[in-house]
Structure formats: C-alpha cells, structure tokens
Amino acid sequence: MPIRHPERRTERLWLRQWRDADLEPLAEMDADPDVMRYIGDGSPGTREQTAAALGRVRAAWDERGYGLFAAEDIATGELIGWVGLAVPAFLPEIMPAVEIGWRLRRRSWGRGHATEAAREVLAFAFDEVGLDHVVSVCHVDNHASTRVMTKLGLKFDRTTRVPAHGQPVHVMRLSREDHHREHRGDGG
Numbered sequence: 703m704p705i706r707h708p709e710r711r712t713e714r715l716w717l718r719q720w721r722d723a724d725l726e727p728l729a730e731m732d733a734d735p736d737v738m739r740y741i742g743d744g745s746p747g748t749r750e751q752t753a754a755a756l757g758r759v760r761a762a763w764d765e766r767g768y769g770l771f772a773a774e775d776i777a778t779g780e781l782i783g784w785v786g787l788a789v790p791a792f793l794p795e796i797m798p799a800v801e802i803g804w805r806l807r808r809r810s811w812g813r814g815h816a817t818e819a820a821r822e823v824l825a826f827a828f829d830e831v832g833l834d835h836v837v838s839v840c841h842v843d844n845h846a847s848t849r850v851m852t853k854l855g856l857k858f859d860r861t862t863r864v865p866a867h868g869q870p871v872h873v874m875r876l877s878r879e880d881h882h883r884e885h886r887g888d889g890g
C-alpha cells in the first residue's frame with residue numbers, strides 16, 4: 703500500500719502534514735477546557751495525552767494514506783488546529799466508516815475556518831481517497847460543530863451514545879453522490 707502524505711491549500715489555510723514543533727500549540731489547544739468541552743468525557747488533555755495522540759495521527763497517515771491535516775493559518779504561519787479524516791472506532795455501531803472532524807484553538811473560532819478547511823477535506827475524501835461516504839459525530843449539545851456539518855451538507859443519520867463514556871452524540875452522514883450533486887449546484 704502506498705504511503706501518501708498530501709497537503710492542500712484553501713484561501714486562508716494550509717492543510718499540511720505534521721512536524722515535531724506542532725506539539726506545543728496542539729498541547730495548548732487540548733489543555734483548554736472550552737475546546738475539550740464536548741470531546742470524549744469533556745476533560746482537557748494533558749501534554750502526554752496530546753503527544754501520544756499526535757503519534758497516532760502521524761502513524762495513521764502512513765498506514766491509510768489519509769488522516770488529520772495540521773491546519774496552519776497562511777497569514778500568520780501559526781498552527782490553529784486540525785481538520786481531517788479518522789476512523790470512528792469509538793462507535794462500533796457505525797463501523798466500517800470514515801469520519802470527518804475538526805478541532806481549532808479557541809481564538810480561531812467564529813471565522814469560518816473549520817468550514818473552509820472541511821470543504822477541502824471533503825474534496826480530498828471523495829476525489830482522492832475515493833470514499834463512498836463520510837460520517838461526522840458530535841455531542842448533541844455541540845451546536846457549533848453540528849452547524850459546520852449542516853453547512854457542509856451532511857444529513858442527520860441517528861442519535862446514539864458512545865459506549866466508552868455514555869455521552870449522547872449525533873451521527874451525520876454525506877454520500878459522494880450527494881456531495882457531488884451539491885457541488886454541481888443542480889439541487890437534484
């Protein structure tokens with residue numbers, strides 16, 4: 703299986719591969735209770751947890767040829783978080799599946815960055831990885847994330863609970879056909 707490490711650009715963001723120096727801003731983001739409020743059981747992450755997660759993220763790219771992109775603000779050169787694809791093994795009932803997800807540092811919220819990056823990741827998922835559909839999963843109270851999913855054209859699939867911690871989540875879904883139809887803008 704080929705190991706691919708693609709990078710993509712949007713108007714304001716560079717979706718790139720990971721560097722060791724990304725650990726610092728990533729750990730800062732994961733330590734913020736506002737950022738982690740709807741992730742897992744809602745606990746902020748320690749530096750050790752973030753370092754382990756970053757290792758897994760880099761390994762996933764090698765194994766699968768897709769993964770979470772580091773999102774860098776082109777104007778400032780700062781890492782603002784990540785947007786990308788992962789396997790939602792934490793929710794066995796929807797497997798097999800590939801999930802699109804996002805996490806940005808608090809001071810970068812509210813500028814459309816997540817949606818801008820995720821549009822590019824959807825094009826990558828359907829046109830380069832060749833997926834038939836993607837899902838996205840978020841806590842039922844995470845209205846910002848739900849709104850991003852809706853803006854991207856994902857449709858409600860189900861509400862369920864994550865076995866590991868019992869939190870209620872919405873599952874949303876988008877097929878390649880629906881994505882391409884929406885992209886062409888013919889509405890039908």
Ligand SMILES: CC(C)(COP(=O)(O)OP(=O)(O)OC[C@H]1O[C@@H](n2cnc3c(N)ncnc32)[C@H](O)[C@@H]1OP(=O)(O)O)[C@@H](O)C(=O)NCCC(=O)NCCS
Pocket residue numbers: 736737738740741803804805806807810811812813814815816817818839840841844845846847849850
């Ligand atoms: C979810 C997240 C990535 C969104 O990033 P962002 O760059 O601010 O998202 P965008 O600006 O592209 O879009 C956010 C949308 O949600 C809306 N929104 C924000 N907070 C909201 C709230 N509390 N209730 C309803 N809508 C809300 C915004 O108005 C915007 O919609 P609009 O364009 O129609 O106005 C960011 O909030 C984040 O990192 N949160 C913490 C991590 C997280 O929860 N990740 C998702 C786990 S499933």
